[in-house]
Amino acid sequence: xxxxxxxxxxxxxxxxxxxxxxxxxxxxxxxxxxxxxxxxxxxxxxxxxxxxxxxxxxxxxxxxxxxxxxxxxxxxxxxxxxxxxxxxxxxxxxxxxxxxxxxxxxxxxxxxxxxxxxxxxxxxxxxxxxxxxxxxxxxxxxxxxxxxxxxxxxxxxxxxxxxxxxxxxxxxxxxxxxxxxxxxxxxxxxxxxxxxxxxxxxxxxxxxxxxxxxxxxxxxxxxxxxxxxxxxxxxxxxxxxxxxxxxxxxxxxxxxxxxxxxxxxxxxxxxxxxxxxxxxxxxxxxxxxxxxxxxxxxxxxxxxxxxxxxxxxxxxxxxxxxxxxxxxxxxxxxxxxxxxxxxxxxxxxxxxxxxxxx
Amino acid sequence: xxxxxxxxxxxxxxxxxxxxxxxxxxxxxxxxxxxxxxxxxxxxxxxxxxxxxxxxxxxxxxxxxxxxxxxxxxxxxxxxxxxxxxxxxxxxxxxxxxxxxxxxxxxxxxxxxxxxxxxxxxxxxxxxxxxxxxxxxxxxxxxxxxxxxxxxxxxxxxxxxxxxxxxxxxxxxxxxxxxxxxxxxxxxxxxxxxxxxxxxxxxxxxxxxxxxxxxxxxxxxxxxxxxxxxxxxxxxxxxxxxxxxxxxxxxxxxxxxxxxxxxxxxxxxxxxxxxxxxxxxxxxxxxxxxxxxxxxxxxxxxxxxxxxxxxxxxxxxxxxxxxxxxxxxxxxxxxxxxxxxxxxxxxxxxxxxxxxxx
DNA sequence: TAGAATTGTGTAATCGGTTGCACTAATTAA
DNA sequence: TTAATTAGTGCAACCGATTACACAATTCTA
Numbered sequence: 001x002x003x004x005x006x007x008x009x010x011x012x013x014x015x016x017x018x019x020x021x022x023x024x025x026x027x028x029x030x031x032x033x034x035x036x037x038x039x040x041x042x043x044x045x046x047x048x049x050x051x052x053x054x055x056x057x058x059x060x061x062x063x064x065x066x067x068x069x070x071x072x073x074x075x076x077x078x079x080x081x082x083x084x085x086x087x088x089x090x091x092x093x094x095x096x097x098x099x100x101x102x103x104x105x106x107x108x109x110x111x112x113x114x115x116x117x118x119x120x121x122x123x124x125x126x127x128x129x130x131x132x133x134x135x136x137x138x139x140x141x142x143x144x145x146x147x148x149x150x151x152x153x154x155x156x157x158x159x160x161x162x163x164x165x166x167x168x169x170x171x172x173x174x175x176x177x178x179x180x181x182x183x184x185x186x187x188x189x190x191x192x193x194x195x196x197x198x199x200x201x202x203x204x205x206x207x208x209x210x211x212x213x214x215x216x217x218x219x220x221x222x223x224x225x226x227x228x229x230x231x232x233x234x235x236x237x238x239x240x241x242x243x244x245x246x247x248x249x250x251x252x253x254x255x256x257x258x259x260x261x262x263x264x265x266x267x268x269x270x271x272x273x274x275x276x277x278x279x280x281x282x283x284x285x286x287x288x289x290x291x292x293x294x295x296x297x298x299x300x301x302x303x304x305x306x307x308x309x310x311x312x313x314x315x316x317x318x319x320x321x322x323x324x325x326x327x328x329x330x331x332x333x334x335x336x337x338x339x340x341x342x343x344x345x346x347x348x349x350x351x352x353x354x355x356x357x358x
Numbered sequence: 359x360x361x362x363x364x365x366x367x368x369x370x371x372x373x374x375x376x377x378x379x380x381x382x383x384x385x386x387x388x389x390x391x392x393x394x395x396x397x398x399x400x401x402x403x404x405x406x407x408x409x410x411x412x413x414x415x416x417x418x419x420x421x422x423x424x425x426x427x428x429x430x431x432x433x434x435x436x437x438x439x440x441x442x443x444x445x446x447x448x449x450x451x452x453x454x455x456x457x458x459x460x461x462x463x464x465x466x467x468x469x470x471x472x473x474x475x476x477x478x479x480x481x482x483x484x485x486x487x488x489x490x491x492x493x494x495x496x497x498x499x500x501x502x503x504x505x506x507x508x509x510x511x512x513x514x515x516x517x518x519x520x521x522x523x524x525x526x527x528x529x530x531x532x533x534x535x536x537x538x539x540x541x542x543x544x545x546x547x548x549x550x551x552x553x554x555x556x557x558x559x560x561x562x563x564x565x566x567x568x569x570x571x572x573x574x575x576x577x578x579x580x581x582x583x584x585x586x587x588x589x590x591x592x593x594x595x596x597x598x599x600x601x602x603x604x605x606x607x608x609x610x611x612x613x614x615x616x617x618x619x620x621x622x623x624x625x626x627x628x629x630x631x632x633x634x635x636x637x638x639x640x641x642x643x644x645x646x647x648x649x650x651x652x653x654x655x656x657x658x659x660x661x662x663x664x665x666x667x668x669x670x671x672x673x674x675x676x677x678x679x680x681x682x683x684x685x686x687x688x689x690x691x692x693x694x695x696x697x698x699x700x701x702x703x704x705x706x707x708x709x710x711x712x713x714x715x716x
Numbered sequence: 717t718a719g720a721a722t723t724g725t726g727t728a729a730t731c732g733g734t735t736g737c738a739c740t741a742a743t744t745a746a
Numbered sequence: 747t748t749a750a751t752t753a754g755t756g757c758a759a760c761c762g763a764t765t766a767c768a769c770a771a772t773t774c775t776a
Contacts, residue, residue: 005501007762018726023763031724053475054421055762058412058731065455065476073440073456074646079432086458095472097423097455098431100441114453117411118423143363229646262650288432288587289647292620365732376756381733391754413732416761 006047014043026051057119066094066315067115069125071103071152071226076288077304078126081150084308085124092316094121103226105130112136122146122315124308127154129194129226146318150311151302152196160314160328164302166196169335170203173282173300174254176337178211180345182252182280185213188239188264190225190256197225200256200284219250225257236263243279244271251279252343258283262293265342280343295341302335364405372401384409415477424452424673425473427483429461429510429584434646435662436484439508442666443482450674452479461584463488470494480504480673482666485512487552487584504676508669509660510554518672518686522660524554527693528561531640531658532612534695536569538703540610540638543571546597546622548583548614555583558614558642577608583615594621601637602629609637610701616641616648616657623651623700638701653699660693 008022025032025040057063066089070078086096101108108128140147153161177185187204190197255261261283283299290297310331366380383390383398415421424447428436444454459466466486498505511519535543545562548555613619619641641657648655668689
């Protein structure tokens with residue numbers, strides 16, 4: 001049953017030529033006669049020849065495989081980013097190998113080792129939340145393997161990166177809440193050692209400042225937001241309960257995580273608070289489920305597919321300039337606020353409660 | 359910057375031995391002296407030696423890479439299945455390369471070619487909805503590459519497979535609706551050329567028969583349920599509208615797709631039908647969003663992670679019995695009905711509206 | 717028509733690691 | 747003491763494709 005694969009040597013034998021001739025014929029080398037090329041092509045088809053890419057990879061030192069490391073692929077954000085990467089790299093003849101770090105530093109390291117081991121031609125990654133020791137990433141760089149980061153990056157790594165303008169996104173979101181009449185806006189903030197959450201908090205503060213609303217530190221809840229979905233949801237419920245016990249209830253929540261926002265919404269609804277009338281809510285990331293909850297959750301679209309495509313493009317650019325000195329590039333993507341029912345206290349004349357156009 | 363990797367030859371040179379000795383020392387070959395092994399190990403560490411797995415792959419004819427083809431990875435079902443596969447195969451030293459067919463036959467074929475090209479040691483796949491021509495899958499088999507199917511399988515392929523007992527799942531779901539007092543149960547059925555949807559319809563019919571409820575063909579809506587998420591949702595809304603226009607309204611919907619069920623629910627709610635009092639709803643697959651919609655959707659848990667783990671185990675078994683004749687094996691996994699608010703008309707004494715234990 | 721250029725193909729090394737066989741030296745058995 | 751083992755390495759082929767270089771045959775140039 002297990003027939004052995006045919007090699008260029010098999011073809012060569014049939015035609016009484018050498019493997020090198022066959023190799024050249026298959027690659028349309030100018031010095032090979034058309035007659036030979038035709039003959040090779042016929043035999044190759046007949047024997048169902050498939051080049052052994054491992055041999056090629058060994059010889060050329062390139063595997064035509066691109067490694068992708070994401071914390072998890074079951075979030076719409078990362079799934080879309082992957083599909084963006086795939087769209088761009090497939091055309092260029094690369095296969096993707098997708099690894100999940102589960103946000104564990106140890107697993108991330110293992111993934112990096114695996115990818116380097118199988119000689120990927122590059123790595124596109126989003127850093128695990130736990131990671132503070134960047135030695136594994138530095139190893140990638142020192143091996144000369146192109147590294148591109150997206151979303152969760154780190155400035156101390158001198159590589160190309162694609163990130164979302166989280167500052168602006170937060171600024172828009174909070175401004176929107178203020179324009180809806182909210183004044184005491186709670187912020188579910190992520191851990192501040194992570195760049196994206198720092199930016200989100202900064203945007204929150206900037207919007208308050210613009211509208212001359214004093215910053216109340218009690219309204220900022222800094223917690224770990226990077227957990228598996230069910231877990232963040234549970235945490236969101238807990239934080240919703242914290243809100244309910246406050247003396248002076250906030251009139252809005254701006255959460256740096258969709259799921260935390262939805263968890264809180266559930267608790268508030270269970271206690272008969274009306275959303276958005278009593279408390280308006282805005283999330284972050286436009287996860288699929290945000291349009292299912294009631295009222296639908298206002299949130300931020302970060303264009304993850306676009307992020308993936310740009311990251312992939314950076315990778316292709318980098319491998320194609322291997323000779324010359326390479327200068328890392330950065331892209332900041334402007335997110336969009338998607339206004340839905342959870343934050344729309346004042347019926348808008350221009351926008352429906354459904355999504356803004358993107 | 360781009361330092362070249364150290365090879366066993368570099369180590370050999372340092373120690374004035376040959377590469378073969380180093381190779382054996384690294385693999386703890388019994389005929390190599392302990393002294394040499396130690397020396398090799400020291401130098402290897404100092405030079406930061408990493409074996410070139412491509413060379414090994416070429417020599418051994420094994421890549422230690424397992425290919426996985428799924429229609430999409432942003433559905434919880436497939437994401438979980440992948441994580442199950444990963445959990446099992448990682449331990450055995452395999453890397454995963456994940457491809458998405460987007461349910462397109464053409465893309466599926468391209469994926470298969472890519473995987474065969476890079477000489478994966480096996481392929482675990484879930485067949486694209488479009489696929490009727492199985493030649494690409496037969497190619498995998500004829501190449502002697504182990505093939506395991508899960509969820510969307512095809513009986514004409516003589517390979518190991520892991521599927522969910524969709525018949526039983528449907529039977530449970532519909533029985534549950536009947537026990538809740540429903541008599542006119544609409545079924546959103548998938549296309550009947552796909553095995554899983556055929557099974558779901560069969561389970562629906564069996565439950566009706568058991569309770570002596572006559573089958574009304576008008577209550578069966580056979581449509582394409584395999585679309586991207588937003589699209590199914592939209593379709594679900596359309597079908598909800600169809601229901602609203604029926605002379606004799608059904609008192610329940612059993613949908614073979616979570617998203618179609620939720621789409622319909624949205625429309626029904628917009629028209630002020632109460633769920634489950636007026637119309638009870640049950641979905642299929644336990645997608646994450648089913649717990650966000652209100653009321654939470656009763657659905658079926660198919661244990662995708664377990665499916666992935668078993669598929670992976672089948673793969674490992676198959677590669678380890680390469681010599682002897684291999685007999686394909688099948689596993690049928692029993693799903694669980696997760697009863698939630700969308701179908702619970704009669705408050706249960708033993709179960710909360712939340713999930714049954716799993 | 718001799719020398720130059722071109723065409724078409726073969727030779728052999730290479731990528732990095734693996735492994736059957738051979739060979740020497742040391743150890744053991746008889 | 748001699749033959750038989752065993753321990754420890756080296757040699758060289760191999761996995762399959764690629765490619766610099768060599769070389770013969772053919773065609774072109776002047």
